[in-house]
Amino acid sequence: MNTGGKKRIAVIPGDGIGKEVIPEAVKVLKAAAGGRHVTLTDFDWGADRYLRDGTTLPADAVEMFRRDFDAILLGAMGDPRVPSNQHAADILLGLRFKLDLYVNARPCVLFDKKYTPLKDRSEKDVNFIVFRENTEGLYVGMGGFFRKGTAEEIATQEDVNTRRGVERIIRYAFEYARQRKLTRVCMSDKSNALTYGHDLWQRVFKQVRTEYPEIEARHQYIDNLLLQMVRDPSQFQVIVTCNLFGDIASDVGAGLAGGLGLAPSGNIHPGQVSLFEPVHGSAPNIAGKNIANPMGAILAAGMMFEYFGWTAEAKAIENAVRAALREGKVPAELAGSLRTPEIGDFIANTISRGGAAA
């Protein structure tokens, strides 16, 4: 994967506001890379291309990414003209599954207390990360219709949980906590109702946690977890959960940390080509207006640099976003008036000037 210090990045803006936020993330990424050698290669995959010629994820894409790239930066997939969401399933879920990106890391960190919707909460209260299992669960696409369209229709959707899959994400969460000297890991499931699939989560969690005696290992059912996140998010440092629950919990966490437009994520297989993207989608309701918040995409580029081991550069990106928030250089989502490119410019310039002191 590593070709000296050089990093090869594939860029897939995708649909809707993906096409507005990714150019800003690229701007910032270039400013932060400084003297480091990065190459950027654009891919026009998304709804336009799909509607034009049917392309979703080309047959050789997975092999190409493994061979020719170190990381992928993606905007969002989803377009009202493609109600089946076929291209998103093929491209986004396809890459997560076929590249075996089993860790979906979604930090929920409040950078500035004025942006949380919670009363009397500050930065120290919202500082956790959700690890979402990213390669199985209800997302595997197993199921089908029987007697479709009739009054007797049956639709099934299988929830696939493997011991190997559950164990590796739970272990990753504990390792992450141990490496950062964090003291709390919370596993969330719905084992009171899903008595087979999530019973496996229970048993694996109880087994793995014995290897981390210094870490307080808690469990919460997903319904209560979401309540507790809103009631008192300071309880949480590391949350680990299944694919669907992680999807939901990370939107809630993004809301607590200021907004969906601020939230980054990494789809990671340690040591292999990995994919970084904002948590949000293509936001058709605001697409084309250049008012989207690019900070989630920008912070996703920061997570990519962190993944490369470029810690100082990643920190520079984070600090420049913090500066933009502090100085009110924010979009409509955060009750500001700056347009998407103006925010990207501010953050890139802050980095170039070296003025992003913490």
Ligand code: NAD
């Ligand atoms: P969404 O995340 O696109 O939008 C939800 C709400 O948040 C909307 O009100 C939107 O305007 C707002 N929002 C999102 N990102 C924002 C930003 N950067 N700045 C300001 N406001 C922002 O979710 P949705 O509306 O449920 O889905 C729209 C489409 O996106 C669907 O096709 C969905 O499947 C897809 N989607 C894709 C991804 C992805 O590619 N990773 C993630 C989520 C949704």
Ligand code: IPM
């Ligand atoms: C996300 C999105 C996707 C998901 C959709 C677009 C399939 O909501 O990345 O959070 O559910 O994983």
Ligand code: MN
């Ligand atoms: Mn989601």
